[in-house]
Amino acid sequence: MAAPLEATVRQQPNAAVIDLKGDIDGAAEDALQKAYGDALANKPRAVLLNFANVGYINSKGIALIVMLLAQARKSGTRLLTTGLSPHYVEIFNITRLSDFMKFYPDEQSALANSG
């Protein structure tokens, strides 16, 4: 059974962190877009997507992440990731999103490289 996505934004000095919880599928669009809009409120250099509590990502969910990446590239914001399990890394490799997003093992190392 699908778990609706909850996306919470935390502002950090150089970056905004979006903590994702639940499933990233077609129904996640509104939550993801709203969180991304909130994350840009302080014009951060980078937005860090934290996937540690994501249960499932289907192909519509990957399309939503592609759309976020397109928006980030348009505004010159770096999109970083953390909390990806080996399986999610594999999905990002299949779809070649890994060519555009950096993966970090934890939030600290991501934020240290967000400047």
Add this chain to the structure above:
Amino acid sequence: MSSTPPPSEKQKSSEQAWAKPSDRLNVEANMPAGSMNLNVQGRQLNNPLQGFGQMWQKTYRIKLIAPRVPATGKAATPQDIIAGWKANFPKFWPRGNNFYAPLTEIQPGEVAVLNLKGPGGMPLSTGVRVIYVDDEQFSFMTPQGHMFAGMITFSSEQEAGEVYAQVQALIRASDPAYEAFFKLGIIGKMEDEFWTATLNNLASYYGASGQVELKTQCVDPRWNWGAAKNIWHNAAMWSGIYTVTTPLRWIGKKVSGKK
């Protein structure tokens, strides 16, 4: 000492749904005589960020009025629609376009060769890889040289008691030549007609009627100049060269004594 937790049911089903990573495409389909197997073997997949043109999300959606499973006559659910779509995918394509896959049903990781009617009716050979399959949707990604860099998802869902089928493409023209055809309205119109016909054929298979609705959203209006070099892989160009040099290859075979 740390130990890796066992995979959850969700992770197991995700692992079954997604294709395995692969650097280059490998064609395993048996190609019938007269078909073209070009522009797929050894190519890399391109997501929408790797194309050249403006990025679009195009959604083709049909409300299926009273769909029935052909074999049993029972009311068709979204899962029935997707099962039939996966099993009969090439049959729903408009006439003159062919989808050659190694298996009879759409499966994660499959590479299919497409022989399409390209711009001006010129034959075009390209391909897709099936990247994701579950009971309610399946998705393809396109390789270098395809008209579009991107992903396309086929899905079905129930909303307020009605069953819908949908094709959603997140795409941008792969290179400047395709973008020019897109801007001239040629490729976009072909794409719209193609998926409208496909959805109508799907509806007919389920004995349903309906009207295809199209929603278009520009995701990124800019050109991605870094991808202009993609033109080197342009499948229409290579298919055209292959087609016009067919007589020369035939003569060459005759001269060398091959059948």
